[in-house]
Amino acid sequence: MEFDKGGxxxxxxxxxxxxxxxxxxxxxxxxxxxxxxEANARDLNVRVAGSGHSFTPxxxxxxxxxxxxxxxxxxxxDDAKKQVTVAAGxxxxxxxxxxxxxxxxxxxxxxxxxxxxxxxxxxxTHGTGSTLGCLATAIAGLRLVQADGSVLExxxxxxxxxxxxxxxxxxxxxxxxxxxxxxxxxxxxxHVWRDDFETCMARHDELAATHRHFGFFWCxxxxxxxxxxxxxxxxxxxxxxxxxxxxxxxxxxxxxxxxYLDTPFEKIAYSSEIYPIEYVPNFHELEYxxxxxxxxxxxxxxxxxxLTKHTHCIFPIEYRFTAGDPAWLSPFHxxxxxxxxxxxxxxxxxWDYLRDVDAILRRYGSRPHWGKMHFLDTDDxxxxxxxxxxFRALRRRLxxxxxxxxxxxxxxxx
Numbered sequence: 267m268e269f270d271k272g273g274x275x276x277x278x279x280x281x282x283x284x285x286x287x288x289x290x291x292x293x294x295x296x297x298x299x300x301x302x303x304e305a306n307a308r309d310l311n312v313r314v315a316g317s318g319h320s321f322t323p324x325x326x327x328x329x330x331x332x333x334x335x336x337x338x339x340x341x342x343x344d345d346a347k348k349q350v351t352v353a354a355g356x357x358x359x360x361x362x363x364x365x366x367x368x369x370x371x372x373x374x375x376x377x378x379x380x381x382x383x384x385x386x387x388x389x390x391t392h393g394t395g396s397t398l399g400c401l402a403t404a405i406a407g408l409r410l411v412q413a414d415g416s417v418l419e420x421x422x423x424x425x426x427x428x429x430x431x432x433x434x435x436x437x438x439x440x441x442x443x444x445x446x447x448x449x450x451x452x453x454x455x456x457h458v459w460r461d462d463f464e465t466c467m468a469r470h471d472e473l474a475a476t477h478r479h480f481g482f483f484w485c486x487x488x489x490x491x492x493x494x495x496x497x498x499x500x501x502x503x504x505x506x507x508x509x510x511x512x513x514x515x516x517x518x519x520x521x522x523x524x525x526y527l528d529t530p531f532e533k534i535a536y537s538s539e540i541y542p543i544e545y546v547p548n549f550h551e552l553e554y555x556x557x558x559x560x561x562x563x564x565x566x567x568x569x570x571x572x573l574t575k576h577t578h579c580i581f582p583i584e585y586r587f588t589a590g591d592p593a594w595l596s597p598f599h600x601x602x603x604x605x606x607x608x609x610x611x612x613x614x615x616x617w618d619y620l621r622d623v624d625a626i627l628r629r630y631g632s633r634p635h636w637g638k639m640h641f642l643d644t645d646d647x648x649x650x651x652x653x654x655x656x657f658r659a660l661r662r663r664l665x666x667x668x669x670x671x672x673x674x675x676x677x678x679x680x
Contacts, residue, residue: 267304275331277318279547280612284326293336295409295417295442302440303415305330305669312413312669314436316385317357319378320637321550323674324389324435332440334382340364341443349406350448354384354441362538370448374398375541384408384441389637390433390597392605393541394481394586396474396558400598402432403591404446410439413669417442425592430653430660432593435636437661437670437679454478454540455522458515458531462507463569466514467562474587479519481586484565486572487511490582493609495544502531512573515582549581552620552639553607554632555588555597561604567626568606576619581609594653595679597633607638647678654679 269288276283287310292298305312310329318325325331334355342351350370352361358372358379365371374393381391392400408431410418418439420431431438461469466482473480485491488510496515507513519540527534556564565585572579584607590600597603608623610616624641633650634640648654658679665671671680 267300269301269304269330272331275315275318275325277320277325279321279550281321281550282323282326284328284331286327286329286331288330289333290330291333291336295337295411298332298334298337298440298442299411299415299417301330301332302411302413302669306413306415306667310669311672312440313672314385314440316382317380319381319385320389321552321639322637323672324637325672326674327672334384334440334442337442343368343370348448348450349445351443351445352383353443354382356383357381358383358386359538359542365448366451366536366538369451371451371537372401373404373447373449374401375538376401377541377543378545379538379542383444383446385436385637387444387446388432388434388436388441390595390635391637392586392588392598392635393479394588395479396587396602397589398478399589399591400433400593400596402593402596404448405432405444406447407445409442410664411442412439413665413667418664421445426656427660429592430594430657433595433636434657435595435675435679437675438664439670452521452537453523453534454519454537455524455527456517456519456533456540458517459503459505460507461505461514461516462509463512463514465506466516467566470562473516473518477518477520480517481584482514482516483582483584484514484569485511485582486569487580490580491515493548493581494584495546496582548612549609550612550616550639551607551609552623553584553605553635554624554627554640555601555603555605555635556627556630556632558587558602558604560630561585561606564604564606564627564630564632568608568623571622571626572608576622579608579610579616579619581611583608594657595636595651597635599633599651599653601633605635606632642678644677
């Protein structure tokens with residue numbers, strides 16, 4: 267088998283790149299199996315590019331870089347189980363359209379829907395909702411192409427194997443398809459308004475408990491909202507403040523039976539039309555899952571850091587909720603959490619700022635989204651993830667030669 271000549275690859279925001287020796291783009295599982303087996307025979311490492319939405323070096327390889335963009339679409343609906351089997355390269359947006367046509371919805375989504383399903387779900391991507399797990403909790407099964415070209419089917423009967431594979435960052439093999447737990451289609455009612463930071467903190471517990479989804483952006487300056495393409499909160503409804511800086515853009519979302527509605531700060535639509543936010547790739551993001559009991563203390567500390575020491579860092583803080591889950595490497599492993607994210611501007615030196623945020627969030631035993639910037643090393647992973655050593659042992663058994671590793675993931679998970 268001949269591979270295509272490799273070359274330069276960059277992620278969507280341009281902060282990660284690699285020069286792969288070869289590239290390949292299979293269109294079906296049998297072809298993918300043959301490509302992986304051939305790479306193994308040639309002593310090549312294998313990584314999958316996905317949609318390139320990770321800010322970390324999880325994709326880079328000097329070996330074979332695969333694109334699964336040709337492996338898309340729904341393969342099977344199981345109406346009785348409310349499950350859908352989907353090719354790994356399918357984009358979340360396209361999956362949502364197919365689900366809507368069949369009368370289903372994803373249980374939850376994040377605020378970007380252009381990622382490939384396999385990459386988004388298995389790096390710890392999440393939405394918000396104090397009773398809702400990250401996207402990986404919807405994985406009921408998957409098919410993993412092994413280094414010799416065989417296929418390991420993970421169907422949930424071995425719960426340890428499933429929980430290891432749900433968040434595995436491409437290190438257990440190449441995913442060819444996933445089976446996802448979904449639910450009957452539903453509409454959501456979104457309400458956005460502006461509030462003073464202290465009012466937000468006072469209502470924090472109430473809003474998380476009484477709405478399916480609650481999250482907010484804290485904007486230190488009037489121009490902060492534009493950096494994330496947020497609505498013009500100067501015109502947004504407000505309760506306790508007339509300020510345009512040091513304010514929170516609040517959002518709650520609930521299931522509703524009401525018909526469609528579309529206004530600047532209130533909207534009702536099918537689930538997957540509500541979740542996404544339109545972003546431009548003008549930020550490099552760090553995001554950690556903080557135990558929920560420390561959420562307010564953590565965001566206060568990061569806010570103070572931005573108001574006093576790093577006043578040039580004006581991207582909003584994004585703050586969301588996620589329920590704990592049993593996936594071994596999930597940021598939310600048996601830990602109800604809030605996620606707190608900050609961003610640096612491309613082209614500027616933001617490392618001191620991110621390291622200071624990291625130092626704050628480490629106080630609480632916080633864990634990163636594997637696709638967002640972080641400073642973890644081998645020992646940190648061992649300390650923060652109770653099943654880390656079990657995962658490493660399983661990974662070595664399935665892939666003893668480390669074909670599915672690169673330098674970054676080898677340091678963390680090898």
